[in-house]
Amino acid sequence: MKVIEAKNYADLSRKAANIISAQVILKPDAVLGLATGSTPVGTYKQLIEWYNKGDIDFSLTKTINLDEYVGLTPDNEQSYRYFMNHNLFDHINIDKKNTNVPNGTAPDMEAECLRYDALIKSLGGIDLQLLGIGHNGHIGFNEPGQAFEKTTHIVTLGESTIEANARFFGSKDEVPKQAITMGIKSIMQAKKLLLIANGRDKEDIVNKALYGAVTPAIPASILQIHPDLTVIYCYE
Numbered sequence: 001m002k003v004i005e006a007k008n009y010a011d012l013s014r015k016a017a018n019i020i021s022a023q024v025i026l027k028p029d030a031v032l033g034l035a036t037g038s039t040p041v042g043t044y045k046q047l048i049e050w051y052n053k054g055d056i057d058f059s060l061t062k063t064i065n066l067d068e069y070v071g072l073t074p075d076n077e078q079s080y081r082y083f084m085n086h087n088l089f090d091h092i093n094i095d096k097k098n099t100n101v102p103n104g105t106a107p108d109m110e111a112e113c114l115r116y117d118a119l120i121k122s123l124g125g126i127d128l129q130l131l132g133i134g135h136n137g138h139i140g141f142n143e144p145g146q147a148f149e150k151t152t153h154i155v156t157l158g159e160s161t162i163e164a165n166a167r168f169f170g171s172k173d174e175v176p177k178q179a180i181t182m183g184i185k186s187i188m189q190a191k192k193l194l195l196i197a198n199g200r201d202k203e204d205i206v207n208k209a210l211y212g213a214v215t216p217a218i219p220a221s222i223l224q225i226h227p228d229l230t231v232i233y234c235y236e
């Protein structure tokens with residue numbers, strides 16, 4: 001595990017974007033596992049800036065996102081598909097056909113989970129997975145207490161996640177109660193993991209996850225045993 005302290009959020013974003021762009025330069029058809037939330041926004045901005053300068057070419061790159069809310073269509077501004085288009089895909093030369101977010105409105109969500117797992121497999125696995133971390137230690141929408149061996153599945157969101165995400169919605173009641181998420185097993189199978197955490201409020205959970213016991217009570221704690229984990233944090 002490599003742990004890097006960033007000077008501030010801009011520095012964290014640049015460092016994370018450097019690692020992602022190195023991956024794309026070394027392997028132009030890389031499969032990038034991407035994440036939503038407020039933490040990666042700066043990383044995506046930095047990638048867009050370097051793309052505009054001509055430093056990165058995403059024409060062959062494929063992406064696969066961690067999760068999506070159940071019930072939100074791609075044109076819903078709170079959906080993670082909308083987030084990805086708006087914060088990254090619309091601004092770089094990626095082929096949208098090569099971008100993947102779980103379908104939160106699939107008629108059969110169990111079938112959608114199986115489709116997503118098969119998709120990850122057919123892409124040859126994930127080269128580099130970007131991760132945020134929730135205050136309760138969730139990664140993707142893998143909430144505390146779930147089995148580590150899960151692949152893509154449907155989750156009922158925990159109270160702390162609903163509260164944290166209410167800021168993006170009009171009110172807490174509007175936050176969907178369920179999500180579809182890549183499981184811990186799928187995440188752990190990625191060749192490289194990059195966890196980013198920003199803000200004083202993340203310090204406690206990051207320390208527990210990285211240096212405490214490996215337990216399903218803190219889903220991110222399993223990352224300790226991944227052979228290629230990089231963590232970049234800033235607690236300013």
Ligand code: PGA
Binds near residue numbers: 138
């Ligand atoms: P945040 O979310 O980046 O908005 O803090 C992280 C997460 O919940 O995974």
